[in-house]
Amino acid sequence: MADINFSGTYPAPDSRAPEGRSGAVRSGDLHWDIIELLFFAYRDFVGDADHELEVFGFGRAHHRVLHFVHRYPGLKVADLLDVLRITKQSLGRVLKQLLDEGYIVQKTGNNDRRQRLLFATAKGEALVGKLAGLQTDRITRALREIRPEGAETVRQFLRAMIDQDDPDKVLETILRTAGPNSKERA
Amino acid sequence: MADINFSGTYPAPDSRAPEGRSGAVRSGDLHWDIIELLFFAYRDFVGDADHELEVFGFGRAHHRVLHFVHRYPGLKVADLLDVLRITKQSLGRVLKQLLDEGYIVQKTGNNDRRQRLLFATAKGEALVGKLAGLQTDRITRALREIRPEGAETVRQFLRAMIDQDDPDKVLETILRTAGPNSKERA
DNA sequence: AAATTTATGTCAGCCATATTGACGTATCTT
DNA sequence: AAGATACGTCAATATGGCTGACATAAATTT
Numbered sequence A, B: 001m002a003d004i005n006f007s008g009t010y011p012a013p014d015s016r017a018p019e020g021r022s023g024a025v026r027s028g029d030l031h032w033d034i035i036e037l038l039f040f041a042y043r044d045f046v047g048d049a050d051h052e053l054e055v056f057g058f059g060r061a062h063h064r065v066l067h068f069v070h071r072y073p074g075l076k077v078a079d080l081l082d083v084l085r086i087t088k089q090s091l092g093r094v095l096k097q098l099l100d101e102g103y104i105v106q107k108t109g110n111n112d113r114r115q116r117l118l119f120a121t122a123k124g125e126a127l128v129g130k131l132a133g134l135q136t137d138r139i140t141r142a143l144r145e146i147r148p149e150g151a152e153t154v155r156q157f158l159r160a161m162i163d164q165d166d167p168d169k170v171l172e173t174i175l176r177t178a179g180p181n182s183k184e185r186a
Numbered sequence C: 001a002a003a004t005t006t007a008t009g010t011c012a013g014c015c016a017t018a019t020t021g022a023c024g025t026a027t028c029t030t
Numbered sequence D: 001a002a003g004a005t006a007c008g009t010c011a012a013t014a015t016g017g018c019t020g021a022c023a024t025a026a027a028t029t030t
Helices: A032-056 A060-071 A077-084 A088-100 A122-144 A150-161 A169-176 B032-056 B060-071 B077-084 B088-100 B122-144 B150-161 B169-176
Strands: A104-108 A116-120 B104-108 B116-120
Touching: A032 A060, A032 A122, A032 B032, A032 B060, A032 B122, A032 B150, A032 B169, A060 A077, A060 A088, A060 A104, A060 A116, A060 A122, A060 B032, A077 A088, A077 A116, A077 A169, A088 A104, A116 A122, A122 A150, A122 B032, A122 B150, A150 B032, A150 B122, A150 B150, A169 B032, B032 B060, B032 B122, B060 B077, B060 B088, B060 B104, B060 B116, B060 B122, B077 B088, B077 B116, B077 B169, B088 B104, B116 B122, B122 B150
Parallel strands: none
Antiparallel strands: A104 A116, B104 B116
16 A cells, blocks of 8 residues: 655655546646646736735735726726726625725716726825736746747737637727737747 | 827826826736736636536636645645645635545545545546546637647746745645656756 | 716625634643 | 654634525616
């Protein structure tokens, strides 16, 4: 019976479990490595911002709202709901905090006066810029590890990882910018 | 004052907010695009598994536990806590469910009988394999969009995005496997 | 003009997942 | 024998999701 020594290292990820494994699952063609790399990379990536947000008494939800409002000034509440894929009740709480504490302001729409267009204040931009700075530092460090063309390869990969069907308006903007027919196309 | 038309498209992401922006934040060298691509890519990537997990009454936490137990058979509870970066109280609940429902089994350590070594059962492997299959399909699709060498570039980028200091044992295994001195090194 | 739809906000409650602190027990180490 | 370690558990709390219901103002349709 597999008696593995756990004092130091683990068995190679592909070693067998003692009980045997279900033969039903495909085992050779699964991208286990990239799945795990994505987990760890994203964990540490958002960790940068999370630590800083604690200081302000905010969570990841606040960051996401502030980020997209900053990046797409005049965003409507409905659009934010599409992007974040949460309910308006959930959004309401964090949005109210950001409004109350002066990180975001609302502005009644000119075409449609029902709309509350959202804008980041200077205070909000300062915070979101600080957070983006932390995350940019990590990205910059990572890009140094690969060839110069690698940056565009990474962008293409990440874009292709995103659901292309039924994109909301923000996502459409992102996908359109240097989209499918970019420079480094094969 | 910026009167933006919201009926169709958004302004380019770099357009100015109406109130002006804090000049204190650096604005030219921030990797806004990659920050957003990571957000959307990860959102859809984990979404694949999330949908399937709902069927089983499980959440993302169950997936992570099952994944790492499957990949690193004989994982200790303490190691799992290191990897997932949660408290043992949080882990306790999901782990208990997975044990009760037969996705994972415990085995007392041979060297140290205090340890509860964790292994995925056939049932557990079937589930984690199914989930990995969904995520692999997305990754495979994405890799088709880039040059063949691009896959290794993506791995290098993701590895470099991970905190290299103080890696736990699982992470050490991952980083060691085809680590810093891999083939496609510049 | 009246009816309907849309955009937004809010109240009330529920659930999953995380947290901290305290304590208990078995086992290994010194 | 004493202390440290690995794990489990009880209790209380916070955050960030959720659903359902309802209200208001403004736009749109009839």
